[in-house]
Amino acid sequence: SDYVVGLTGGIGSGKSTVADLFVARGVPLVDTDAIAHELTAPGGAAMPALLDAFGPAIADAAGALDRAAMRRLAFADPLARSRLEGILHPLIRSLSAQRCQAAAAPYVILAVPLLVESGSYRERCQRILVVDCPESLQIERVMARSGLSVEEARAILAAQASREQRLAIADDVLVNDGERAMLDPQVAALHLKYLQTAMKIPK
Numbered sequence: 001s002d003y004v005v006g007l008t009g010g011i012g013s014g015k016s017t018v019a020d021l022f023v024a025r026g027v028p029l030v031d032t033d034a035i036a037h038e039l040t041a042p043g044g045a046a047m048p049a050l051l052d053a054f055g056p057a058i059a060d061a062a063g064a065l066d067r068a069a070m071r072r073l074a075f076a077d078p079l080a081r082s083r084l085e086g087i088l089h090p091l092i093r094s095l096s097a098q099r100c101q102a103a104a105a106p107y108v109i110l111a112v113p114l115l116v117e118s119g120s121y122r123e124r125c126q127r128i129l130v131v132d133c134p135e136s137l138q139i140e141r142v143m144a145r146s147g148l149s150v151e152e153a154r155a156i157l158a159a160q161a162s163r164e165q166r167l168a169i170a171d172d173v174l175v176n177d178g179e180r181a182m183l184d185p186q187v188a189a190l191h192l193k194y195l196q197t198a199m200k201i202p203k
C-alpha cells in the first residue's frame with residue numbers, strides 16, 4: 001500500500017486496543033513492537049549481531065533476547081543502549097517499510113509507539129493518527145496493567161513526548177478517555193475516511 005496511516009500515542013493510551021479495531025475491519029497492521037519481538041526471537045534476524053555485540057549472556061536458553069538482561073544493560077550503560085538501537089532500529093525500519101509496501105490493501109496502519117519522537121517514521125506516513133487520553137488515565141492504566149508504582153509510571157511518561165507534542169503533529173485524534181465502547185465508532189469513521197482518501201490517490 002502507498003497510503004500509510006501512522007498510529008501512535010503515549011504509553012497506556014490505547015494504541016493496541018485501537019490497532020485491533022482496525023484489524024477487525026480488515027486493515028493490515030504493521031506493528032514495529034511486534035517486529036522488534038520477531039527480530040529478537042530465537043533465530044531472529046537481529047540475534048547474530050546482538051550476540052556479537054553483547055555476548056551470550058544477553059540470550060536466554062532458547063536463543064531469544066533476554067529482555068530483562070538487555071534492559072538492565074541498556075539502562076546502566078548509554079553506549080550499550082545506543083549499540084542496541086544501532087542494531088535493532090535499522091532492521092525495524094527496513095522490515096516495516098517493506099511490509100507496508102507489500103500490504104495489498106487501500107491503506108495500512110503502521111503502529112509506532114515513538115512516532116512523534118522519530119522523524120524517519122513521520123516522513124513515511126501519509127497521515128498521523130494519535131490516540132489521546134489525559135495523562136492521569138495513562139498512569140492509571142499502566143499501573144493497573146503492570147503493577148508499577150505511580151512514580152515509576154510517571155517516570156516513563158516523562159521520558160516520552162508530551163501529550164501536547166503528540167497532538168501538535170496529529171492529523172487525526174482518537175479520543176480514549178472513557179468507556180472502551182467509544183472507540184469503535186471513531187475507528188469506523190476514520191476507516192471510511194482513509195479508504196476514501198487512499199483510493200483517490202493516483203497510482
Ligand code: ATP
Pocket residue numbers: 009010011012013014015016017018113141142145176177178179180181
Ligand atoms: P503501551 O504503550 O503500553 O503498549 P497501548 O497504548 O498500546 O499501551 P493498550 O495496551 O491498548 O495501550 O491499553 C493499555 C491498557 O489500558 C490495557 O490494559 C487496555 O486493556 C486498557 N484500556 C485501553 N483503553 C481503555 C478504556 N477505554 N477503558 C478501560 N481500559 C482501557
